[in-house]
Amino acid sequence: MDGMAGVLPFPVTGARPQAKTRVDHRNSEEAALVRRIQDRDELAFREIVERYQAKVFSIIFGILRNHNDAEDIAQQVFAKIYFSIGNFDFRSSLLTWIYKITVNECYDYLRKKRVRKLVYESDFSEEDALRMENSDTATDQHAPVDTVLAQRDLILKLLDKLSEEDRVLILLKEVEGHSVEELSRMTRMNENTIKVKLFRARQKLLKAAQRLNRTGQPVT
Amino acid sequence: MHQSVRVGLEEYLADTGSLSEEFNAHLKACRECAEELQSLREQARLIRVLRSSEAMEPAPGFYARIVERIDRRVQPSIWATLLDPSFGRRIAMASAALALAVSAYIVSTEPFRVTPLPSSAIAIQALPQQDTPATVAQDRDVVLASLASFQEN
Numbered sequence: 597m598d599g600m601a602g603v604l605p606f607p608v609t610g611a612r613p614q615a616k617t618r619v620d621h622r623n624s625e626e627a628a629l630v631r632r633i634q635d636r637d638e639l640a641f642r643e644i645v646e647r648y649q650a651k652v653f654s655i656i657f658g659i660l661r662n663h664n665d666a667e668d669i670a671q672q673v674f675a676k677i678y679f680s681i682g683n684f685d686f687r688s689s690l691l692t693w694i695y696k697i698t699v700n701e702c703y704d705y706l707r708k709k710r711v712r713k714l715v716y717e718s719d720f721s722e723e724d725a726l727r728m729e730n731s732d733t734a735t736d737q738h739a740p741v742d743t744v745l746a747q748r749d750l751i752l753k754l755l756d757k758l759s760e761e762d763r764v765l766i767l768l769k770e771v772e773g774h775s776v777e778e779l780s781r782m783t784r785m786n787e788n789t790i791k792v793k794l795f796r797a798r799q800k801l802l803k804a805a806q807r808l809n810r811t812g813q814p815v816t
Numbered sequence: 817m818h819q820s821v822r823v824g825l826e827e828y829l830a831d832t833g834s835l836s837e838e839f840n841a842h843l844k845a846c847r848e849c850a851e852e853l854q855s856l857r858e859q860a861r862l863i864r865v866l867r868s869s870e871a872m873e874p875a876p877g878f879y880a881r882i883v884e885r886i887d888r889r890v891q892p893s894i895w896a897t898l899l900d901p902s903f904g905r906r907i908a909m910a911s912a913a914l915a916l917a918v919s920a921y922i923v924s925t926e927p928f929r930v931t932p933l934p935s936s937a938i939a940i941q942a943l944p945q946q947d948t949p950a951t952v953a954q955d956r957d958v959v960l961a962s963l964a965s966f967q968e969n
Contacts, residue, residue, distance in 0.1 A: 645879050650872060658868035667874060667881075674882045675889065744865060751862045769826075770863040776826050791826055798825075798856055805859070 622686045630690060633681045644690075645674055651691070652698050658771060659702040659752065661745075669705055673698050689782045695772075696764045703756065750808075757804045762797035769794060818842060821849045828853060829860045 632640035652673050656666045676697055684693060755763050768774045768782070776794075780787045817825075824839040843850050 642879055645882060649874055649878060653872035653874060654868035654870075657870070657872050658866045666872070667878070670874060670878070671882050671885050675885050678882075678886050679889070747862055747865050751865060755863075766863060767866065770860050771866045775830065791823075795822060795825060798859060801859055802852075802855055 626690045627686055630681060630684055630686070633678075634684075641678060644677065648691070648694055649674075652694065655695065655698045656702055659699070660705065661748070665705065669698075669701050673701050676701070687784055692764070692768070692782045695768065696760065699764055699767060700760060706752065706756075750805075754801050754804045754808075758797050758800060762793060762800070765790065765793055766797050766801075817852050818846060818849055821846070821853065825853075825856070829857060 629640050629643060633644065649670065652670050653666055656669050656673075657663070660666065660669075673694070677694060680697075684690070755766065758766065765779065765783075768779055769776075774782065776787050776790050779785075779790045783790070785793075820836075820838050820842045821828075824835050827834055828839070843853065
């Protein structure tokens with residue numbers, strides 16, 4: 597995660613000392629585990645998998661709602677952790693790092709799926725495509741709409757407009773329910789920086805949603 | 817959005833109930849901020865749709881499948897070996913050495929042929945001799961003599 601560069605601070609309010617929230621991720625029990633994996637200790641890697649597998653699965657399922665692909669993506673996440681743990685620099689907590697990898701894998705999956713869908717649709721003739729489009733419209737007008745599904749698609753599209761870091765911050769805050777103070781500890785950024793980043797990300801999401809409403813077309 | 821509201825935004829969205837009086841007073845007075853806060857609250861609610869409703873555990877053997885996947889990536893394929901830069905360099909060096917050896921062999925076993933210069937004495941001898949008027953007349957006489965002797969017979 598990036599530092600505080602280029603971020604306008606909020607005025608500091610309250611008497612909560614900022615230094616209190618700083619956590620050194622290098623000296624935790626988790627850090628010792630990471631160092632063991634960096635030294636190619638397979639037992640330590642197994643421990644990480646067992647400790648975080650349920651969390652990884654629930655993140656993937658929350659985003660994709662797809663049991664079939666969750667296992668494949670989770671395997672990919674842990675393989676990535678295994679190969680990139682050497683680059684883990686203890687600037688954030690291990691959970692934040694794993695969370696980021698998992699969310700990125702989900703977005704990679706969604707992008708690939710979108711491309712596959714486009715390739716599939718391009719195989720149809722113009723006439724077929726028109727017929728399908730018309731039948732889709734007819735169905736949409738009469739069938740009951742799955743609101744939750746539509747909302748999830750919309751928010752995933754909007755979140756795709758954010759940077760990786762902002763997306764993870766917003767998800768950790770809203771989906772995982774972490775407080776600003778907890779986020780500060782997890783990311784080693786001060787609380788004001790977290791607040792500024794969250795505010796900007798929220799504004800960006802609002803603007804993307806407004807553009808979507810105005811044009812009726814997906815935001816690009 | 818005004819600064820006083822911006823400062824308390826996260827507390828407001830988290831419903832912690834620890835909002836300052838200044839925040840509440842501003843919200844009552846500023847319609848623009850109130851509307852924006854409403855949109856942001858709706859947005860936060862929308863993001864929470866991504867919360868996983870059920871606890872998930874992988875199927876048994878999950879760790880073994882991860883190890884298998886890692887092993888597949890660690891064992892290089894034949895294409896990976898061929899595309900490996902150091903292996904490619906070795907192949908290129910071996911090809912160059914082979915090409916050099918083959919050309920040296922061809923050059924050493926090629927029969928030595930000298931094409932004479934057109935002006936040399938050998939070249940003149942090798943050229944087809946052109947018929948001179950004298951030889952043509954001699955030939956004609958021989959033919960006529962043969963014909964005459966044939967008629968006499």
